[in-house]
Amino acid sequence: MLTNKLNLPQPFVDAATSDHTYKPHRYSVTEVLGGTCEAVLKRRHQGEGEEDVASRVWAILGSAAHKILQEAKGTDSQLQEQWFKVNVGDYELSGIFDLYDADARTVTDWKVTGTIKWQKQEFDDYRMQVLIYCWMLRQIGYKADNGEVIMILRDWSKSKARFDKEYPQLQVQKVSWKFTEEDFKEAERNVFDWFTNVAEQEKLEDSDLTPCSPKNRWHRDDKWAVVKDGVKRATRVLDDPDEAAVMCDRLSEKTGKPYHVEYRKGEDVKCEMYCSVAFACPFFQNQL
Numbered sequence: 001m002l003t004n005k006l007n008l009p010q011p012f013v014d015a016a017t018s019d020h021t022y023k024p025h026r027y028s029v030t031e032v033l034g035g036t037c038e039a040v041l042k043r044r045h046q047g048e049g050e051e052d053v054a055s056r057v058w059a060i061l062g063s064a065a066h067k068i069l070q071e072a073k074g075t076d077s078q079l080q081e082q083w084f085k086v087n088v089g090d091y092e093l094s095g096i097f098d099l100y101d102a103d104a105r106t107v108t109d110w111k112v113t114g115t116i117k118w119q120k121q122e123f124d125d126y127r128m129q130v131l132i133y134c135w136m137l138r139q140i141g142y143k144a145d146n147g148e149v150i151m152i153l154r155d156w157s158k159s160k161a162r163f164d165k166e167y168p169q170l171q172v173q174k175v176s177w178k179f180t181e182e183d184f185k186e187a188e189r190n191v192f193d194w195f196t197n198v199a200e201q202e203k204l205e206d207s208d209l210t211p212c213s214p215k216n217r218w219h220r221d222d223k224w225a226v227v228k229d230g231v232k233r234a235t236r237v238l239d240d241p242d243e244a245a246v247m248c249d250r251l252s253e254k255t256g257k258p259y260h261v262e263y264r265k266g267e268d269v270k271c272e273m274y275c276s277v278a279f280a281c282p283f284f285q286n287q288l
Contacts, residue, residue: 003052015063016056022046026085027198029095029132032191033125035212036198041277044206049279058154062112065152066098069110077103086139088195097133106146107133115153118168123149123175128190131179135187148176211283217268226251229258237264 004013022043031039070081078101085094099108107130117123130147137144156171177183201209211217224244225234228251235251238244241261248259271284278284 001047001050003050004054005052006054008053012060013053015060016053023092025090026092026094027195029093029129029136032093032132032194033129035216036194036201037209037212037281037283038216038275038277039198040201040209041206041280045277045280049276051276058112061154065112066110069098074099075101075103077101084136084140086136088191091195091199093132093136093191093195095133095136097130097137100137100142100144102143104146105143106148107137107144109133109147109149110152111149112152112154115156115168118151118153118173119166126175127177128187130177131183131187132191134179135184135191138184146176146178148174150174206280207282209282211281212271214268216270218270218274219268220266222266223264225262225264226259227262229260234262235259 002013002017027039031042066081074080078099079097080099081096082100083094083096085092087093097107098110100106101108109126109130111117111126126149127147130149134144134147151173153168153171153173156168160167161169197210204210221239223237223239224241226236226238226244226248227234236244236247238247241263244261248261251257252259268284268287271278271281271287275281275284
């Protein structure tokens with residue numbers, strides 16, 4: 001259920017509201033990049049749960065950017081915002097590529113994202129998304145060998161770029177890949193493995209569903225922080241409690257100041273903050 005706790009104007013509510021309806025045996029590329037448990041629960045519990053329109057600000061901004069770019073004129077060799085699908089056994093895999101250039105044999109995807117994404121240089125999910133689009137296009141007769149993602153950094157700071165050379169110097173960044181036949185075999189394996197897993201999940205009751213992988217849950221492991229007494233910020237954060245204890249003793253001895261170790265419980269960031277069906281997920285509910 002979509003709420004409007006701030007009593008925001010109707011245009012904002014309409015912009016934040018999705019009329020998407022899941023189709024039986026059809027899954028999107030975006031879903032294939034995530035967990036099968038989440039995908040199955042979204043279909044079983046569509047319209048349940050509670051979310052406020054104010055929490056969809058980033059989705060609105062992303063949609064706005066896509067709409068503006070979609071309406072911009074391309075070249076004769078380019079297709080923009082095209083929905084298509086391919087068969088995967090008894091299922092359908094669907095997707096919408098943002099831009100396909102037949103002359104360059106390239107699929108381009110626009111991403112409105114945080115600057116931290118660029119700073120961490122963690123683009124495996126972006127790579128796999130455009131790789132699967134290229135693989136799908138090849139299945140229906142198009143030539144597609146290259147992928148690229150144009151990242152619009154929504155929280156980019158001009159002042160930080162001026163004083164920090166390690167910070168992205170422009171608000172738009174590009175990541176590109178040239179795919180090989182081995183890459184397309186990788187994409188095909190991933191797609192077929194995912195649909196094999198989802199077919200098994202669909203047969204199970206909610207309580208028996210296999211949880212999404214730690215990667216898909218954006219899992220963060222337990223940590224142990226070495227903290228100086230009276231100071232909130234940790235001096236070091238370590239993966240091992242014994243190492244943290246040793247460092248705590250060394251710092252206390254070296255500085256003559258007391259230090260202590262704080263346990264910081266790990267978390268599944270997506271489950272806790274970004275999964276719309278966490279309320280129905282047996283794994284997440286058992287963690288509470």
